Amino acid sequence: xxxxxxxxxxxxxxxxxxxxxxxxxxxxxxxxxxxxxxxxxxxxxxxxxxxxxxxxxxxxxxxxxxxxxxxxxxxxxxxxxxxxxxxxxxxxxxxxxxxxxxxxxxxxxxxxxxxxxxxxxxxxxxxxxxxxxxxxxxxxxxxxxxxxxxxxxxxxxxxxxxxxxxxxxxxxxxxxxxxxxxxxxxxxxxxxxxxxxxxxxxxxxxxxxxxxxxxxxxxxxxxxxxxxxxxxxxxxxxxxxxxxxxxxxxxxxxxxxxxxxxxxxxxxxxxxxxxxxxxxxxxxxxxxxxxxxxxxxxxxxxxxxxxxxxxxxxxxxxxxxxxxxxxxxxxxxxxxxxxxxxxxxxxxxxxxxxxxxxxxxxxxxxxxxxxxxxxxxxxxxxxxxxxxxxxxxxxxx
Numbered sequence: 317x318x319x320x321x322x323x324x325x326x327x328x329x330x331x332x333x334x335x336x337x338x339x340x341x342x343x344x345x346x347x348x349x350x351x352x353x354x355x356x357x358x359x360x361x362x363x364x365x366x367x368x369x370x371x372x373x374x375x376x377x378x379x380x381x382x383x384x385x386x387x388x389x390x391x392x393x394x395x396x397x398x399x400x401x402x403x404x405x406x407x408x409x410x411x412x413x414x415x416x417x418x419x420x421x422x423x424x425x426x427x428x429x430x431x432x433x434x435x436x437x438x439x440x441x442x443x444x445x446x447x448x449x450x451x452x453x454x455x456x457x458x459x460x461x462x463x464x465x466x467x468x469x470x471x472x473x474x475x476x477x478x479x480x481x482x483x484x485x486x487x488x489x490x491x492x493x494x495x496x497x498x499x500x501x502x503x504x505x506x507x508x509x510x511x512x513x514x515x516x517x518x519x520x521x522x523x524x525x526x527x528x529x530x531x532x533x534x535x536x537x538x539x540x541x542x543x544x545x546x547x548x549x550x551x552x553x554x555x556x557x558x559x560x561x562x563x564x565x566x567x568x569x570x571x572x573x574x575x576x577x578x579x580x581x582x583x584x585x586x587x588x589x590x591x592x593x594x595x596x597x598x599x600x601x602x603x604x605x606x607x608x609x610x611x612x613x614x615x616x617x618x619x620x621x622x623x624x625x626x627x628x629x630x631x632x633x634x635x636x637x638x639x640x641x642x643x644x645x646x647x648x649x650x651x652x653x654x655x656x657x658x659x660x661x662x663x664x665x666x667x668x669x670x671x672x673x674x675x676x677x678x679x680x681x682x683x684x685x686x687x688x689x690x691x692x693x694x695x696x697x698x699x700x701x702x703x704x705x706x707x708x709x710x711x712x713x
Contacts, residue, residue, distance in 0.1 A: 320402045322700035330537050335693060338686045345683020348676040349424045360677050365669030366647045371425040373640045374681030377522065378418030378688060379452070380493060380515060380639075383486040384523025386411040386459065390486075393479030399545055402703035403531075404475075408463045409695045410530060410688075411486075411523075412456055417688030419452060424680050444496050451489040458482045467699070490519045497642065504581040505646030510571060514564040521557035522635045525628040528554065530692075532625045534702060542621075543707040551624055555612045558631065562605050565638075581649050585641070590668065592645040595637050604634010644671055 325331065352359060362369040388407035392400040423429050439446040462482050465475045494515030497506040528550050534540040569586070572578035585592055608627040617623045648669040695701055 321704040322402075322405065323702050323704050324698065324700050325538055325696045325702060327697060331693065331697070334689070338689050338693070341682045341686035342690070344679045345424065345681075345686060348679035349683070352676055352680075353429075360674045361672045362677075363669060363671070365651075366644060366671040368643055368647060369425075369671070370640070370673040370677040371421050371680040373636065373643055374684055375418045375421035375425070376493065376643070377636055377639050378414045378421070378684055380490060380519040381522035381526050382411045382414035382418065383455070383490045383493075384519030384521065385414060385527050386482065386486050387520055387523055388527055389462070390479060390483045393476050394483045399549060402706060403527075403546075405463065405466050405701045406530070406703075407527065408459050408466070409701050410527065410692060411459050413688040413691035413695070414526070415452060415455060416691060417684035417686075420687050421680055421684035424683060444492060444499055448489075448492050448496070451485075451492050455485055455489050458485050486519075487516060490516045497646070502651065503646050503649075504578050504652065505585070505642070505649055507578075508568060508571065510564065510568045514561070514568055517557065517560040517564050518635060518638070521554070521561050521631060524550070524553050524557055525631040525635070528624060528628040529632070532621060532628075535621065538702065540702060541705045541707050546706045547621065547624070551612055554624070554627060554631065555609070558605060558609055558612075561638075565600075581646075584649055584668070585645055590645075592641055592648070596641050599637035600634050600641060603630055604637060608634070647671075 360369055386407055388400055389404035389411075391397050392404050423432060426432065435445075436449060439449075441447070458478075459482060462475075462478050465471045465478050491512045494512040497503075498508055498511035500506040531540070531542070531550070535542055569582060572582045584590065585596060587593065608630045611617060611623045611627040611630070614623075648671055650666050650668060
């Protein structure tokens with residue numbers, strides 16, 4: 317392990333090309349933000365029933381992935397698997413970038429971002445949102461300390477202790493994010509303690525997939541050599557986390573099918589033929605679960621970085637669809653205002669809310685990705701985050 321050296325990246329045409337793309341994405345997001353601030357959120361597809369739209373899907377995806385991507389560093393410092401140690405710095409940098417990007421989307425989609433100071437100074441501790449403000453800010457602070465311990469040779473002996481604390485913090489953070497929905501007992505689609513472990517499993521899966529994609533990017537553009545050890549380990553991680561998410565997804569829906577109060581929603585999602593049914597079976601299960609499993613486990617095609625990259629991209633797409641299904645379908649399904657009673661009015665009682673996301677919502681989401689990417693680029697340009705080589709002779713099993 318002492319043979320592993322780190323390097324920063326020099327600014328060149330490759331970096332310039334990616335910076336231009338990032339700036340274009342950010343400009344699109346800024347245009348959407350200023351337009352919605354001036355015209356109002358009626359330009360989006362959101363309405364009185366669906367108040368969390370595609371920007372929230374982007375934001376929660378990035379926040380959840382930020383927690384999971386730090387798992388690469390945790391495996392080294394907490395679980396003592398030294399083969400992952402050269403990737404710890406990169407893991408922590410990506411965690412900060414993804415979380416900041418996700419939080420920026422939430423700020424841009426507030427409608428009144430100037431009132432953010434109210435949310436940060438006035439707390440209702442009966443609300444899980446108040447808890448998450450501390451969890452998100454604390455996560456960034458803890459990971460910065462974690463990086464300090466990694467970079468400063470005098471403090472390397474403390475990496476394990478700080479890593480353990482960061483590991484516990486990210487588990488609590490992801491539990492809090494899942495509990496945002498699990499605590500909403502009025503919504504039949506949510507109202508389940510299983511959402512917390514499901515979000516933890518999703519965080520590990522999304523983070524691993526994004527890390528594999530990033531490492532592939534470094535191999536292609538910056539000649540970071542990788543051996544069989546790190547390839548096989550990352551492939552196994554992706555496989556295990558796909559199975560974990562699939563297990564908790566099946567368990568979540570089986571539990572809902574067992575509970576009579578959730579039957580209507582489950583049949584709506586799984587069998588109604590609405591857009592959410594197709595997104596669940598084709599997007600989440602087929603593209604996001606079974607096809608990546610096939611790419612990883614097939615003896616003919618599972619031994620290349622290209623197949624692992626494709627599996628990771630499918631996991632990212634499937635994960636985004638999964639969050640879309642959870643967040644949007646849960647709001648679109650009609651709210652049972654008085655359980656056990658029949659009520660009627662002229663205000664959309666028993667009607668599934670329509671929601672078609674607008675281009676402005678996707679542009680806001682791209683802004684979060686742009687910010688996360690810019691933090692990553694600035695990080696690898698400024699400090700030695702990138703291992704010089706990940707070949708087998710530099711690693712220990």
